Amino acid sequence: MAKKRIHIISAVNAANVSKSGTTYTIRDVCGAVDDIVMNRRLYPADQLAAGVKSLNGKPAPAGHPKNSKGQHISAANGEALASAWIGAYCTNARHEGGRTLTDIVVNGDMAQATEQGKKLVARLDAAIASTNADPIHVSTGLNLIEVVANGESHGKKYSSIATNLHYDHLAILLDEPGAGTPEEGVGMFLNSDGGEDEIETIKVNQDPEDRRYEGAIGWLRSFFTNKDISFDQIYDGLRVGLPENSWIREVFASYAVWSDEAGKLWRQDYHVAESGSVAWVGQPVEVVRQVSYEPVTNQQEIDTVKEQIIAALNAAGIKTEGLTDTQALAAYNSVVKKPVEDELAAEKGKSKKLEDDKKAVENAERDALATELATNSQLTVDDLKLFSLERLKAFKANASAAPVVVGNSGQKTPADEFAGYDLNKL
Structure with a gap:
């Protein structure tokens, strides 16, 4: 079976950036979550877990590297190292809590040797100083073998399954915030045979579908409430990114409170896109339950x-x-x-x-x-x-x-x- 090249875009909370000497670390970059369906393709938990180790040691270039002809190439290619290398690489890749996670280590001295590297260092310093809290967009580049199969996961139908995942790099998107929809993000990758393969770009936070107004409760709420406010119909969407044996306790207008396997409570923000898709953003913060949570919905x-x-x-x-x-x-x-x-x-x-x-x-x-x-x-x-x-x-x-x-x-x-x-x- 032919391999397919995929770019998966996600965002990292600026609060996850730290510095030691001249070395920066971007923690907990999420590549995918268990059994997510993106572009009608299922990413099973076992396949994500099996492929995550291939991220260790892989380059984290400034954007997805391309050759002089504008074709996407492997980050290990000499031309890619010459044009996109900014002294950053992946480490501590792991599959835990139902998510594919990795950290990015940036050699500040090496990054300062390139224009894109200088831009990255400035951005990381701003995140640490809290002068720029915008998420840092990243995109994992991986190869997979697609198997035709029909089914449904977390309320979304799929027509194929992603198997044999192998990561090539994790790009830092300094000049492409929010870019890479399936309609716009198709590129060409020069494979080992010299031929061109189509590249598909997707966003991990476009799934799952918004289900706030399904069923009788949703219908009733449509009469009495503002539709921009989220309710318990988005439980199914938010559950996708939760650790194993965790469940949602409360959902509010911009954040939700969930409980982990040990019974601890965590507050985490989420985002509903214009398309209606729901995704967690940022990192969870441990909270203690009081009489009520704020803000009140x-x-x-x-x-x-x-x-x-x-x-x-x-x-x-x-x-x-x-x-x-x-x-x-x-x-x-x-x-x-x-x-x-x-x-x-x-x-x-x-x-x-x-x-x-x-x-x-x-x-x-x-x-x-x-x-x-x-x-x-x-x-x-x-x-x-x-x-x-x-x-x-x-x-x-x-x-x-x-x-x-x-x-x-x-x-x-x-x-x-x-x-x-x-x-x-x-």
């Missing part, structure tokens, strides 16, 4: 709403034992909420009818008064209907104040005062 508010729904159903005589969250919410809407809404709508209907009846009586009185006033006015009935009822009543009570012109019924028309007047006589 909306979990308590959700439980309060649920309790109120259950109490309302019980008060209405509805048995809630055995009901799912979806069924409880549906029962609440139909038995408690809908009757109240129907009663409110009925009251609104009655109020509107009373208003309509009152308006009809007022309109009838106005029309009758307009007809009465029109019999002795130059204004028509329609003209008078434009006035309010109160105004028409005022017209009737005080004719002199009303725009009603009284006619001359039974009286002679007054003589024209200019009749017989001749302007020519002037």
